[in-house]
Amino acid sequence: GVEAKARARVEWRGDLTSNDWDVRFQLGNLQDVLSVLLREKLREELGGVYGVSVSATDVYAPYRGYQVTVDFSCDPGRVEELVTATYAVVDKLRKDGPEQRIVDQEKEKRARKREEDQRTNGWWLNVVASATERGLDPLALLTWDTRNAAVTPASTREDARRWLVDANRTRLVLLPEAPASAAPPK
Helix, strand or coil, rough: CCCEEEEEEEEEECCCCCHHHHHHHHHHHHHHHHHHHHHHHHHHHHCCCCCCCEEEEECCCCCCEEEEEEEECCCCHHHHHHHHHHHHHHHHHHHHHHHHHHHHHHHHHHHHHHHHHHHCCCHHHHHHHHHHCCCCCCHHHHHHHHHHHHHHHHHHHHHHHCCHHHHHHEEEECCCCCCCCCCCCC
């Protein structure tokens, strides 16, 4: 709390009518694309952060829901600028969708990672256990390639419209403590 660094977090939460493999895949794709867009804007263009973390997950118990979180540290004087830039990136994603190059790049990355993951018993144990816990059909894992191939800028735009709703957004900012010399007299 005393370091001259702020931490900003923006979250979107909501309910899901189902949390099947399609929803889980779409949230993962949204996470991947939003990560690239925010890294390009906040780090590469604005130079305001070293890194930005994005996670998009479904919740299956005790209720069905989702959470998309954007988290970054920055100079306290740049919080407003960078949070506003985050909102602008999300607005553009909802309006126009991502560029085709980003969709293609993320599809390729996911395909390579999946090939690697499928070689490990731990990955299989995790996905089968997760399917069992959630009441999902483990055989639907075999249609993953079809889901990945179907991702387009338009489908990603629709996912952003579905889950990144301003009414479901929360903004949290942790600022450093004011120095003792700046404290008001008692």
